[in-house]
Amino acid sequence: MKTIQFTELEGRSAGFFALMAILIAIIGAGLVSALMMHGEGHHITGMTNRIVWGTPHVFAVFLIVAASGALNIASIASVFGRTIYKPLSPLSMVLSMTILAGGLAVLILDLGNPEHLLDVPLTQFLYNSEPARWTQSVFGWNFILYSGFMVIVGVYLWFSLVPQYKKYAKAVSIFAFVWRLALTTGTGLIFGFLVAREAYDAAILAPMFVVFSFAYGLAIFSLVLIPTYVWTGRELGEILVKRLKSLLGIFVAASLYFVIIFNLTNFYSAAKSEGIQSFLLFGNNSYSNAFWIGQILIGGILPLVIVYYPKIKARFALMLAASMVVIGGLSQMYVTIIGGQAYPMDMFPGKKVESIINDGGIATYSPTIYEVLLGLAGIGIMLFLVVFAMNVLRILPESLADKDVDPHHSA
């Protein structure tokens, strides 16, 4: 196998500047929305005291879950020794960091009081005589998991880019792999630990989120990789694309398996099957539509067909399937996060419940433009940062042609 040459993007073409300008505009629109939300208050969004987490969280949680999944390529190469993916490792690491940055940015900009984040070390450790309680909060763990992820993947990237540290990269990669599993588990448990809400309160959410992350991360990775190689005129061979394509298929299939188990379990409980489960799946509402059309059809069945149907050109099939997985992932988050809140909590079994905030009924939610723009800004931040990184760091192989990635390939 030839030595792989990594080079930066040239970054001087009109197309490059146009792309960056568009991304900056998307980010800017999101920032303006966030500023307006903080000036006027969250009432300008569609979020209420019933639907407390809305569209920003759909995007943020999707991105955070995908972030850990994007690291998979690097993990497969170094932890599991599949050298064919080795040339893609640096991009995989950088992308996982930028996706996480995008997701966290949305999460933080949506906070009611983001400036109080700066006080957290004070409120936790200095002023209160009580013991710090964040250790009990799965959200608190996630603060550690997210920042730790950034540091560990940063070190991992540094070690793999600098020749004299390369020998340590393998050890760090194992640590990073374990950490990313913990991170997605933590994200899943944010919902899994909500004992009061029927839609969540299940340990299976954690492994399910891990499997989702494989698919979402790989989908975003493919959607970044292929256009980059096409637009920069670098070679991208069939072998890698086909590998990525079948890998995506496996991840999508595994995700479907978990979705089926999760929902079957819920149907087995009489209380849930008549209540929230029929609401989310057969309620003939936006959630049931998002589930069947978005998550299952577009995000599951169609990508499987496309990926394994041999007559579609590999590169086109991967692009199409990956785009569908992203749409499916956003739909899944919509059903999980918003659908899960819309259904009333069962406080009074056997009673019809009415109140000023419609306690017994379905909560209504219609997102406003501010939320959507803020969510899209997360994707903007992720893309802007990854393009910027490609521009300053040598993370892209000069060529991913078949003869360069596969030693046994004969032209």
Next chain:
Amino acid sequence: MLLRKIIFVFAVIAFFPLAAYADSLLPALPKAKENYDDKTKCVEPVEVMRQSHMDFILHQRDDTLRKGIRTKQHSLKECINCHNAPAEDGKVASAKDKEHFCSSCHVYTAVQIDCFKCHNDKPANTQYRHKISSQVFKQHKFATQDLNQEMLELLATEKEGQQ
């Protein structure tokens, strides 16, 4: 020589408005309603307050909210009651105005505070206070005979500050 003169003149012209401007920004601290103590004036000696008022307030805030300790010496509410009392015409400065006791300095030193995002920047609502004190009166009625007017007033004013 000529060059020096020209530079001097320019310097004066350039700095004069700046100096005048800075002067106009100097904090004009409104006077407090009353002395806490004739010796220290404020709740702590004035120099200590200038330097460390935030430490007192921070400490008090945790004590009050998290533990339920409601002494008034370092309470932000009492700061406002005394330092931002209504003017003779009944007008009360809001934290957005430069005339507000806190803002007068904090604008000058460009130190942003967010106390008034949650706390009232004005003394407690007068109508509300009236309600409370009338309630206090009711409460104290039972113990009447020995409570003279002076005592009642004292208890009532103390009551108002409790919130």
Next chain:
Amino acid sequence: MSQVKESKVDQYRRSFLAQSTAIAGMTLTSGVILNSVAQAKSADQPASDKNRWGLLIDANKCSTGCNTCVTACHEENGVTGSGNPETDPQWIRKVKLTDKQTQKVQTIPLMCQHCAKPPCVDVCPTNASMKRADGVVLVDKHACIGCRYCMMACPYGARSFIHEPTTEQIYPRGQGTVESCTLCVHRIDDPNGPRNPACVEACNAEGHKAMWFGDLKDPNSEITKRLKEYGGVQIRADLGLNTGVRYQNLN
């Protein structure tokens, strides 16, 4: 106020309290509770875990058309909003329950249940959601980042996010933070002894007398005696949260 003045106040207070004990019976009937002198906590004393404040609500006495407790609470605490019930803070709300089998209609006030093991406190990443030593569950807005995870965790939908800027606050409350029933903690801390929360006071004044406030750890308090005699249920008792708010005749 000078030190001298303060000690003078203490003096008056002591003499006043001594007298008021003698007429404790009268104060009770007047709707103002001075539970007992032992429970009065002076301003410099912290809340103690010897107390646990709670409410007992009789669903049969709660009048279906009445909203007094809600109005009183929001007036007392200066809770305001824009008029949209879905985004406005609801520290306490009336819930109408119709039995699906018997069609029996009851209403109850629902507010923060002041759990002994509050899920909102467990999930809070910044320690803002907290429980005082005497069992009152509060939000420390100095630490609240406005993430709303506590609202996701609360089984009672008892917490509200402040969706608009606030002015003219009676008690501190600000845009972008979460708030909920404080059990009128300022009244609990009254140096003259704990007073009934605004909701209870209003309910009594209205003549319904459907709510009792008191110390669940005090065997002689009216609330404990009533609970002992007539029992009381917790909403979502299955979660094992040991709520400080209990309901009677909820059936």
